[in-house]
Amino acid sequence: MSKARDAAQPAAQNTLRGTLGWLWTVLGPFLGLILITGLFAWMTRETGSFLTPYNWRTIAVQTVVVGTAALGMTVIMIAGAIDLSVGSTIALVTVVVAMLVKRLDPALPVGLRSAGLALMIAMGVGVVLGGLCGAVNGMLVAGLRVVPFIVTLGSYKVYRGLAKWLASSTTVYVPADAKAWWLSRILAPEPEPRWLMIAPGAWALLVLAVGLAIVLRYSLFGRHVYAVGSNEATARLCGVNVPKVKILVYALAGLATGLAGILQFIYMSATGDPTTADGLELKVIAAVVIGGGSLSGGEGSVVGTLIGCLIMSVLDNGCVHAGIPNPTQDIIIGVIIVAAVTLDRIRRGGA
Amino acid sequence: MLLEMRDVKKSFGATRALDGVSLTVAAGETRALIGENGAGKSTLMKILSGAIQPDSGSLWLDGQPFAPRGPREGRQKGVAMIYQELALAPDLTVEANIMLGQERTQLGFIRRRDHERAVARALEELDHPEIHARTKVRDLGLGASQVVEIARALVSRARVLVLDEPTSTLTQRDASRLFTLVDRLRERGMAIVYISHFLEETRRVAQTYTVLRDGRGVASGDLAGASERAIIAAMVGRELSELFPHAERVPGPALLELAGISGRPGAPATNLVVRRGEILGLAGLIGAGRTTLLRAIYGLDPVVSGTVRVAGRPDRSGSPRARIAQGVGFASEDRKGEGLALDLSIADNMTLSALERDSRLGFLNLSRRRRAVLALMESLRIKARGPGQKAASLSGGNQQKIALARLLHQQADVFLLDEPTRGIDVGSKAEIYAMIGRQAAQGRAVVMVSSYLPELLGVCDRIAVMSRGRLSDPRPTAEWTEHSIMEVATRGVG
Known part of the structure; x- marks a missing residue:
């Protein structure tokens, strides 16, 4: 009887601590988000253009591409790896999707053309292509035993090169009649129907995030990802198939990147651009890190990443509304990245 | 007493690593510090080196209060540590390693002559003139690497030398050369703390001993008069059975x-x-x-x-x-x-x-x-x-x-x-x-x-x-x- 109570008491305490710890890791970035929002609200108090529902719907749309890619990057960074090829993969996907639509659409019967079947097929191929790009990264990392930084530095160049080669280094436009009616709605700041509140693409991001959070927390695969990122030797000792986990992690992240590529394709109103999303990977990594992810692996959360992405978007958007010139904006973002990670370190050190 | 530690206490969170340890070493004395892993030996030595600070208690060096705020200050005041994991830069030469952090300079430039002379003299004194100053440490054996570390201590004019499990990775031949070397340094008037598990080895190099257990000093005295059984009993804290x-x-x-x-x-x-x-x-x-x-x-x-x-x-x-x-x-x-x-x-x-x-x-x-x-x-x-x-x-x-x-x-x-x-x-x-x-x-x-x-x-x-x-x-x-x-x-x- 008393034994059970003795065991239960610290357990209850720990649950509380665990919850508080979790709250704090999410709350830290969240407080940052509120602080930045408040700051911009104050700076734009004369025009009042920043704190409007429309602007926040715009911010949501502006977050979608980075957010989707950042979900993939979160998994990779929890596994202790990195992916520098994200921007190039997105460019490659936009190019391939645009070219496919251009080829496929004229070949389809009229009824299917107006429904946008060519777009759907091409977008499906785009997601799979992203997964393939990721899987190749994963196989090289697991097979060659070269550090992820170098492997993906290579594929960063290769995928970009492929995109340019396929597109003959120019933008690939999709003919206007191949753009189905629904395409522009996916990322419309004012969604239809109105009760959706935010663009369908943003909803897709949220659903994806919830799914990923569940997988990371409850699935064996998720636990294996944390284990590999935290200590690869321990994972191997415990019978985790480390190469398989790495390949799966990259493939899964690649699917997310592929989806981000499609969203970018839509965002650019259905064009394939081999030079788009240049340097996006750094923005994505920054978002994950601001959200509590660690370059040494084993840490990071979906919620944190999403907040990190919002912080990045709010900064971009807010600076425009506050009339802060672009160079200053770069400096501010740079400072915030370092400050966020420093604060996180201090918090951990003090805990 | 050249070195004296009085009633040193140190806790990490809820764990009490040291619970009032005292230790003295005279010039020309080698004291064996014995104890199981986790007994507090490393913590005590980290305090001596200045890497961590005690919660209470005091340290005295040559009659002066000694409270190093960092390893650098500890070294400057004459306490040198030789850890089990050697702290050498493998890609630098023997000379560069020995002089690292104690370079002789003029207007920011190294005075090579001085370096060569100091290194040669130190290796000579340690009776290891065969170690070449231009060799990369990577190419040395473990025994020779250890000598390089000790030479570094010698050049820094250390008065207290701490050796932490120095023989655990050495061959028998290198170990016996090390014992001779330790004797030589002691005869020069150094105070030496020698940490080891191996009782036979401590008898070879040390004259006195202190046993730590669970953060307390539980026994000390002359090694000559102490039986193996008594020392083990003090280490383990109970009969082995x-x-x-x-x-x-x-x-x-x-x-x-x-x-x-x-x-x-x-x-x-x-x-x-x-x-x-x-x-x-x-x-x-x-x-x-x-x-x-x-x-x-x-x-x-x-x-x-x-x-x-x-x-x-x-x-x-x-x-x-x-x-x-x-x-x-x-x-x-x-x-x-x-x-x-x-x-x-x-x-x-x-x-x-x-x-x-x-x-x-x-x-x-x-x-x-x-x-x-x-x-x-x-x-x-x-x-x-x-x-x-x-x-x-x-x-x-x-x-x-x-x-x-x-x-x-x-x-x-x-x-x-x-x-x-x-x-x-x-x-x-x-x-x-x-x-x-x-x-x-x-x-x-x-x-x-x-x-x-x-x-x-x-x-x-x-x-x-x-x-x-x-x-x-x-x-x-x-x-x-x-x-x-x-x-x-x-x-x-x-």
Whole structure:
């Protein structure tokens, strides 16, 4: 009887601590988000253009591409790896999707053309292509035993090169009649129907995030990802198939990147651009890190990443509304990245 | 007294590492600091070096109060440390290493002449003129590297020299040269603190001793008048017989059979049979091949030839995953580097090898897993806030219990334990011995590698000795003594 109570008491305490710890890791970035929002609200108090529902719907749309890619990057960074090829993969996907639509659409019967079947097929191929790009990264990392930084530095160049080669280094436009009616709605700041509140693409991001959070927390695969990122030797000792986990992690992240590529394709109103999303990977990594992810692996959360992405978007958007010139904006973002990670370190050190 | 430490106390969180330790060393004296891992030796020496600061107590150097705020200040005031893990830059030359941090400069440029002269003089004094100043440290042996560190201390005009387990990685020849060197430095008037596990070795180099246990100084005096038995009793804090609860066990059928196992091409083949209900000890020197053998059985290192048979099923080499499925469990000697993922929770660490047990369709049932982990924590008396606490924040003993609890959770039948009690407190040791005994009594087979002979003699039913990759025939523990084990370990298996 008393034994059970003795065991239960610290357990209850720990649950509380665990919850508080979790709250704090999410709350830290969240407080940052509120602080930045408040700051911009104050700076734009004369025009009042920043704190409007429309602007926040715009911010949501502006977050979608980075957010989707950042979900993939979160998994990779929890596994202790990195992916520098994200921007190039997105460019490659936009190019391939645009070219496919251009080829496929004229070949389809009229009824299917107006429904946008060519777009759907091409977008499906785009997601799979992203997964393939990721899987190749994963196989090289697991097979060659070269550090992820170098492997993906290579594929960063290769995928970009492929995109340019396929597109003959120019933008690939999709003919206007191949753009189905629904395409522009996916990322419309004012969604239809109105009760959706935010663009369908943003909803897709949220659903994806919830799914990923569940997988990371409850699935064996998720636990294996944390284990590999935290200590690869321990994972191997415990019978985790480390190469398989790495390949799966990259493939899964690649699917997310592929989806981000499609969203970018839509965002650019259905064009394939081999030079788009240049340097996006750094923005994505920054978002994950601001959200509590660690370059040494084993840490990071979906919620944190999403907040990190919002912080990045709010900064971009807010600076425009506050009339802060672009160079200053770069400096501010740079400072915030370092400050966020420093604060996180201090918090951990003090805990 | 050249060095005096008075009533030094230091706590880390809730753990009291030092609970009022006093220590004195005179010029021209070598004092052996003896104690088990976790007794507080390293903490005491870190305080002396300035790497950490004591909570209370005082340090005196040559009659002056000495309170270094960092290792740099400690060095400047004449305290030099030689750690087990040498602190050398492998790609720099001997000369650059010796002068590192104490360069003689003029207008920011190094005065090469001075450097050459200082290094040559130091190596001369240490009677190692054969070490060339331009050699890269990478190309030196361990013994010579250690001399380079000592030379660095000499150049810095150190008056107090601390050697932490200096012979643990040395060959016998290098070790005896080191002893001569230590004597020479002592005769020059240095005060030397010599940390070691090996009692015979401390008798060779030191005149006085202090024994630490659980953060307290429990015995000290002249080594000449102290019996080995008394020193060991002070180290362990109880009679050894209390530590090892020995139960009569009846060995059952063979469970693990090795036939001609070899982990490297050309390495000697090993044959071994371990029965249910039996604890088999593997003794031998570090590097003799015991760890390699365990890892090969478990599939962490390749098996070049031979077969491993678990419960009658032959299988040449398995991956850890396949071995776990066959009921084999392995606990690594490298707790922090391999045994545990320190950033993960107790629960994750304990269940990582058998997550399927608490899951359905690839998804975990967290509350069921939590119950399983709580039960294991209670039965092994793991002191923690709860299953969610990070492994990193626990003491070594509790961490080791988690690594072993993993084998219980995966319901292993064969326990491969590599140094299962290294570096943990005596209380945890006793609990781990009891756990190993219980598992054997329940019909599990245990293979245990240990470099601590009293432990092997106290816990095992049979012991085999490995020497240069060759394993002796296992014999009942009663037929071995520490002496006979060491004889086989050092002279080779005939």
